[in-house]
Amino acid sequence: RAEKIWLTVGLLTMFAFAVVLGVFAFVMGAQPPSDAQAMDPTKVSQTPPFNQPGLKKLGPNNYVADMTAFVFSFAPNRLEVPVGSTVTFNVTSKDVVHGFELVGTNVNMMVVPGLVNSATHTFTQPGDYLILCNEYCGTGHQLMAAHLIVK
Ligand code: CUA
Known part of the structure; x- marks a missing residue:
């Protein structure tokens, strides 16, 4: 039984x-989860928020950084936030696959044409944080970088 x-x-x-x-x-x-954010890579420059890449303040110590990658640079290539800020990075590519590595943090993303990848980090230490492309994207790959200044 x-x-x-x-x-x-x-x-x-x-x-x-x-x-x-x-x-x-x-x-x-x-x-399919990714389809919601898919766009034609050649239309990234016309698609909000990437038609106006840059830092946007959401509230005290709370920012969004909408960034685009294009051989061989990031837009914007310099950002500045106060110490203690939480920044959400939304990144997409206008051409090929790039990388987005925020040196000294655990932010490390692929930047895929027409897709948006996001990561958030809180900056408790002042400094000049290097943003590197860590995905080989062509002859200028090693020059592809941006700076986030925290002060
Ligand atoms: Cu972009 Cu390597």
Whole structure:
């Protein structure tokens, strides 16, 4: 009798897993997450917020940096925020795949043409933070950098 109960419990568990997997697959299939932010890379310059790349203040010590990558530079290539600021970086590329590494932090993203990647960091120490392209993108790759000044 106990075996029958456990067999039933086992079958029900398997059934529940199958339902969860099915629902998950359906939801993922119905709305690919990246499509919502996809845009034509050649139209990045006309697409808000990337038609006006730069630092935007949301509140005290709270900023958004909308940045674009294009061989072989970032726009903007210099940002300045006060110590203690939290900055969310939204980055996209107008041409090829670039990298976005904020040296000395754990911010490290790929910059994909037409897609927006985001990362947030709080800067508790003053300094000149280097933003590097760490994805080989052509002959000027090693020159591709920007600066974030925290003071
Ligand atoms: Cu851009 Cu390497």
